[in-house]
Amino acid sequence: MARLDGKIAIITGAAQGMGASHARKFIEEGAKVVLTDLNDEKGNALAAELGENALFVKHNVTSADDWAMVVTETEKAFGPVNVLVNNAGITMAKSILEVTEEEYRRIVDINQVSVFLGMKSVIPSMQKANGGSIVNISSINGIVAGAIGYTDTKFAVRGMTKAAAIEGAHYGIRVNSVHPGVIATPMVVQEDTKAAVEEFSKHIPLKRVAQSEEVSSLVVYLASDESSYSTGAEFIVDGGLTAM
Template identity: 80%
Template sequence: MSRLEGKVAVITGAAQGMGEAHARRFVEEGAKVVITDLNEDKGLAVANDLGENAIFVKQNVTNEEDWAAVVATAEKKFGHVDILVNNAGITMAKSILQTTVEEYRRIVEINQVSVFLGMKSIIPSMQKAGGGSIINISSMNGIVAGAVGYTDTKFAVRGMTKAAAMECSNYGIRVNSVHPGVIATPMVVQEDTKAAVEEFSKQIPLKRTAQPEEVTNIVLYLASDESSYSTGSEFIVDGGLTAM
C-alpha cells in the first residue's frame, strides 16, 4: 500500500527544487497535493505533469488571505488537509552592516512569518480531519550559525515547531522540522554560485551536496504514519556538517 494513500497535502514553494521533489514523491505515494508558489508557469507545469491528484494555487506565503484561499481550494477539491509542508523560503548572504532593514524584514516575512501563517491557517482543517502532520523546512543554519537574517529565521522556524508541537499534540497533529544542508536545487547551483558550492562541498564529511530527493525521503517519513511518535523534533539532512 502507498505510504500516503488517502491523504491531502499542501506544499509551498513547490514549483521547483525541493518542493517539487516533495510534490512528485507524495503523488507517487498516493497523496493528493496542492502545489503553491509565486511562479505560476512552473507551478502549473508541475501540477499538469502530475495529473488529477495535483493542483496548483498561486500564493504569496506572507499573505493571510492567500493562505485562506489555499485551504478553501484544498478542501473543495480534495477534502480536509492532512499534511502541510512549509517549504517556501529565500536565502540571503550579507553581513549585518550590509543588510538593510527592508531586506531583513523581507526575509523574516518569507522564511518565518509564512510558517506561522501556514500553521495558523491549516490547523483548523487538520482538526476537522482528526489529526495531521506539519513539516517545517528549516536549515542546518537553524542548528548552527550562518548569515544574519537567514540564520535568525531558520532558528525561529525550529522554535515555532517545538511550540506548535506542544500545542497541537492535543489535536492529534504532529509538528517537526527538517534541516537540510547544501542541496543541489536551482537556487543553490545557479551559475554565479556553482563554483563556490562545488568548492564548499569538499568540506562536507560525505564529500558531496545532496539531491532534493534525499530530503524528500525524510519529509515523506514525517508525513506518513510511520513517524506517528515523532513530534517537536529536528531531522537533519546535511551530510554530517553539523556534527563537525
Template identity: 75%
Template sequence: MNRLENKVAIITGGAQGMGAAHVRLFVEQGAKVVLTDLNEEKGQALAAELGDNVIFVKQNVTSEEDWNNVLAITEEKFGQVNVLVNNAGITMAKSILDISLEEYRRIVDINQTSVFIGMKTVAPLMARSGGGSIINISSMNGLVAGAVGYTDTKFAVRGMTKAAAMNLAAMGIRVNSVHPGVIATPMVVQEDTKAAVETFSAQIPLKRVAQPEEVSNMVLFLASDESSYSTGSEFVIDGGLTAQ
C-alpha cells in the same frame, strides 16, 4: 505500497527546487497535493504534468487572505488536509552591516511569519480531518550560524515548531522541522556558484552535496504514519556538517 494513500497535502513553494521534488514524491506515494507558489508558470506546468491528483494555487505565503483561499480550495477539491509542508523561503547573503531593514523584514515575513500563519490557518481543518503532520523546512542554519536574516528566521522556525508541537499535540497534529544542508538545487549548482560548491563539498564529511530527493525522502517519512510518535523534533540532512 503507497505510503501517503488517502492523504491530502499542501506544499508551499512547490513549483521548483526542493518543493517540486516533494510534490513529485508525494504524488508517487499516493497523496493528493495542493502545490502553492508565486511562480504561476512553473506551478501550473508541474500540476499539469502530474495529473488530476495535483492542483496549483498561486499564493503569497505572507498573506493571511491567500492562506484562507488555499484552505478553501483544498477543502472544496479534496475535502480534508492531512499534511502541511511549509517549504517556501528565501535567502540573502549579506552582512548585518549591509542588509537594510526592509530586506530584513522581507526575509522574516517569508521565512518565519508565513510558517506561523500556515500552521495557525491549517490546524483547525487538519484537526477536523482527524489530525495530521506539519513539516517545517528549516535549515542547518537553524542549528549553526550562517547569513544574518536567514539564520535568524531558520532558528525561529525551529523554535516555533517545538512550541506548536506542544500546542497541537492534543489535536492529533504532529509538528517537526527538517534541516537540510547544501542541496543540489538549480540555485546552488548554477554556473557562477558551481566551483564554490564543489570546493565546499570537500568540507562535508560525506564529501558531496545532497540531492533534493534525499530531503524529500525525510519529508515523506514525516508526512506518513511511519513517524506517528515523532513530534517537536529536528531532522537533520546535512551530510554530517553540524556534527563536526
C-alpha cells in the same frame, strides 16, 4: 499500499527546487497535493505533469487571506488537510552592516511569518481530519550560525515548530522541522556558484552535496504514519556537516 495513500497535502514553494521534488514524491506515494507558489507558470506546468491528484494555487505565503484561500481550495478539491509542508523561503547573504531594514523585514515575513500563518490556517482543517502532520523546512542554519536574517528566521522556524508541537499534540497534530545542508537545487548549482559549491563539498563528511530527493524522502517519512510518535523534533539532512 503507498505510504501516503489517503493523505491530502499542501506544499508551499512547490513550483521548483526542493518543493517540486517533495510534490513529485508525495504524488508517487499516493497523496493528493496542492502545490502553491507565486510562479504560476512553473506551478501550473508541474501540476499538469503530476496529473489529476495535483492542483496548483498561486499563493503569497505572507498573506493571511491567501492562506485562507489555499485551505478553502484544498478542501473543495480534495477534502480536509492532513499534511502541510512549509517549504517556501528565500536566502540572503549580506553582513549585518549591509542589510537594510526593508530587506530584513522581507526575509522575516517570507521565512518566518509565513510558517506561523500556515500552521494557524491549517490546524482547523486538520482537526476536521482528526489529526495531521506539519513539516517545517528550516536549514542547518537553524542549528548553527550562518548569514544574518537567514539564520535568524531558520532558528525561529525551529522554535515555532516546538511550540506548535506541544499545542498540536492535543489535536493529534504532529509538527517537526527538517534542516537541510547543501542541496543540489538550481539556485545552488548555477554556473556562478557551482565551483564554490564543489569546493565546499570536500569539507562535508560524506564528500558531496545532497540531491533534493534525499530531503524529500525524509519529508515523506514525516508526513506518513510511519513517524506517528515523532513530534517537536529536528531532522537534519546535511551529510554530517553539523556533526563536526
